[in-house]
Amino acid sequence: MLYFIEQCLNGIQLGMLLFLLAAGLTLIFGIMDLVNLAHGSLYMLGAYFAATFADWTGSFVLGAMLALAASLVAGMALEVIAIRPLYGRSHLDHVLGTFGLLLFFNELVRLIWGPAGMTLSLPSEMLNAVQVLPGLYYPIYRLVIIGVTIAVALLIYVFVMRTRLGMLIRAGASNREMVGALGVNIKLLYTLVFGLGAALAGLAGLMQAPILTVQIGMGENILILAFLVVTIGGIGSIRGAFVASLLVGLVDTFGRAFVPDLLHQHLSEAAAASLSRGLSSMMIYLLMAVVLVVRPEGLFPAATR
Amino acid sequence: MIKALLMGTTALALVAGPAMAQQKTIKIGFISTFSGPAAAIGNDMRNSFELALDHLGRKLGGLPVEVVYEDDEIKPEVGVQKTQKLIESDKADFIVGYIWSNVMLASLKPLVDSKTMTVITNAGASQLAGDQCSPYVFSTSWNNDQTPAAIGTYMNQKGVKTAFLMGPNYAAGKDMLNGVQTTFKGKIVGQELTRWPDQLDFSAELSKARAAKPDAIFAFYPGGAGIQFVTQYAQSGLKGQIPLYTAFTIDDLSLPRLKDLAIGVPGAQEWVNDLPNDANKKFVADYKAKYKSSPSFYGAQTYDAASLINSAVTAVKGDLSNKEGMRKEMEKADFKSVRGNFKFGNNHIPIQNFYLQDAEKAADGSYALHTVSLIVKDDQDKFHNQCPMK
Numbered sequence: 248m249l250y251f252i253e254q255c256l257n258g259i260q261l262g263m264l265l266f267l268l269a270a271g272l273t274l275i276f277g278i279m280d281l282v283n284l285a286h287g288s289l290y291m292l293g294a295y296f297a298a299t300f301a302d303w304t305g306s307f308v309l310g311a312m313l314a315l316a317a318s319l320v321a322g323m324a325l326e327v328i329a330i331r332p333l334y335g336r337s338h339l340d341h342v343l344g345t346f347g348l349l350l351f352f353n354e355l356v357r358l359i360w361g362p363a364g365m366t367l368s369l370p371s372e373m374l375n376a377v378q379v380l381p382g383l384y385y386p387i388y389r390l391v392i393i394g395v396t397i398a399v400a401l402l403i404y405v406f407v408m409r410t411r412l413g414m415l416i417r418a419g420a421s422n423r424e425m426v427g428a429l430g431v432n433i434k435l436l437y438t439l440v441f442g443l444g445a446a447l448a449g450l451a452g453l454m455q456a457p458i459l460t461v462q463i464g465m466g467e468n469i470l471i472l473a474f475l476v477v478t479i480g481g482i483g484s485i486r487g488a489f490v491a492s493l494l495v496g497l498v499d500t501f502g503r504a505f506v507p508d509l510l511h512q513h514l515s516e517a518a519a520a521s522l523s524r525g526l527s528s529m530m531i532y533l534l535m536a537v538v539l540v541v542r543p544e545g546l547f548p549a550a551t552r
Numbered sequence: 553m554i555k556a557l558l559m560g561t562t563a564l565a566l567v568a569g570p571a572m573a574q575q576k577t578i579k580i581g582f583i584s585t586f587s588g589p590a591a592a593i594g595n596d597m598r599n600s601f602e603l604a605l606d607h608l609g610r611k612l613g614g615l616p617v618e619v620v621y622e623d624d625e626i627k628p629e630v631g632v633q634k635t636q637k638l639i640e641s642d643k644a645d646f647i648v649g650y651i652w653s654n655v656m657l658a659s660l661k662p663l664v665d666s667k668t669m670t671v672i673t674n675a676g677a678s679q680l681a682g683d684q685c686s687p688y689v690f691s692t693s694w695n696n697d698q699t700p701a702a703i704g705t706y707m708n709q710k711g712v713k714t715a716f717l718m719g720p721n722y723a724a725g726k727d728m729l730n731g732v733q734t735t736f737k738g739k740i741v742g743q744e745l746t747r748w749p750d751q752l753d754f755s756a757e758l759s760k761a762r763a764a765k766p767d768a769i770f771a772f773y774p775g776g777a778g779i780q781f782v783t784q785y786a787q788s789g790l791k792g793q794i795p796l797y798t799a800f801t802i803d804d805l806s807l808p809r810l811k812d813l814a815i816g817v818p819g820a821q822e823w824v825n826d827l828p829n830d831a832n833k834k835f836v837a838d839y840k841a842k843y844k845s846s847p848s849f850y851g852a853q854t855y856d857a858a859s860l861i862n863s864a865v866t867a868v869k870g871d872l873s874n875k876e877g878m879r880k881e882m883e884k885a886d887f888k889s890v891r892g893n894f895k896f897g898n899n900h901i902p903i904q905n906f907y908l909q910d911a912e913k914a915a916d917g918s919y920a921l922h923t924v925s926l927i928v929k930d931d932q933d934k935f936h937n938q939c940p941m942k
Binding site: 376465504 | 588589591592595721745746747750752753755756757759760762763776779780783784786787788789790805809810811
């Protein structure tokens, strides 16, 4: 039972990390109708910023906050310089343009920080496990990730649903011209949304940096998962992204944790070994296939946002 | 005046021309990973090869050297394509490199078919040591099972009764987990092969390891994945509870990033930067002076490859068409290896010592790997009997 709870926590934690990445992606896609492959680059930048600033300041928390601000600025600058010409073009142009940006950022990071990658060390008080339940130890930092992400999810919800700016963003999503005609500076609004998405990606990057890695191209694999989450959750829906992230996180973790043992009980050793490896890495894609068959628009289609 | 000068230079060019044409060069095709996170490994190998060429006066066996570096992107299909390019369009005299077992296995057929002289400087897939061994293919590294077998022996010495094994799901990962089991006498209570190379979060597997309550965990995670694995192992709180034993997980490239997390985690290796032979002292000192960092075993093996090629080309007096002569000379392993001298087995895989290594923090706050003890002497891989070469 404790083992089951531990694996649930693992799944939730992975889901939370995916949510931070997917929330920005779905926000940009849903509101600005922009397919952004460079989202993974912003995730990478967040991690590199955090590692650099933490080095300079000697403090993890301070470094993280500076990195968050830097990601926001970098995102807004990117929107003004490179993303604006892409609006109103086809999705293929978006993919080509932002894929170019992805290559550009990989090379930029190599030039600035070198090819070896960096380390973002945790403060010693976070570098251990804590007893969650009697007999169940869980890494403190992973609990921190879960906590921070839930807080951020609530903040986004309040911001989009309860503030005037959020209302304008939602209005801009449904009818860009009308909002512009009413005297709202829609260009600035889009820059802001893109910056917000970049900051979320940066946050995801810096939060995972102490567990996973700070290296070139780190955003590319996880971006696939983030797109998966966005597709399952329903394009443009933050709520959908949240639910889908949890689902993907849990399914992926359970696939790795329990599927091999289940197969071992019912199949021969060799068959179970080869099948379980294939199956556990396929689980999340199966999940997406099932969701798309049942609800082609995703779990929470944007209309019900 | 100008006319005279022109005539003078033309005459000089005419004299110099034929002499230049006679001056042969030796062309080395070098395959490693130079992009993505594993570029750190490829750079270390390239640096070491360049340093070896510096030490040899930029010549191999008296011939000026031309090196063509190619990036395999850790992809077997790219590796084989680059190998074919080096063989067919560059007409390389020697091909050197290969970090990854799966890339090397994919590239092996064109190398063997074209009878290209090859020195593999890391990848040690068991097939290469066994039935796919080849007269013109040599390794300056090891076979995959040897290093984990050495750590398995050490685990026996430490009285480990039960172990949980973890590694990535590709050719080398499978070889490594099998390797531990060739020597480890205790019980294997579980083993995990994780997705490679894209899985970087090992929380589910570490939870499994914890639940299995073993005496020890064995892990093989090369390159950047090793940093992630050791970090997550420490964060999970397992470090105080279940000791970790490793192969190719902590090295001179990952140590500066792992720092304290690497201390107290033993590993086995055939080369350590403080091995007390003269060739090694020179290699390590000059590497540090030139590149301002510590060389890794990847680099040491590549440095040896240059020395090995130099010995072969010297023996045939620069006649690169005499492959038979070069092969015979290389089989003698007649050069000063930075790991101390070794012999080649019938399958052209070194028969060599394996050491226990440990990370230590120096007084100035830097970290370095040290030799703790010798685990096995003159170890030969388990696959050499399957190799048809005698």
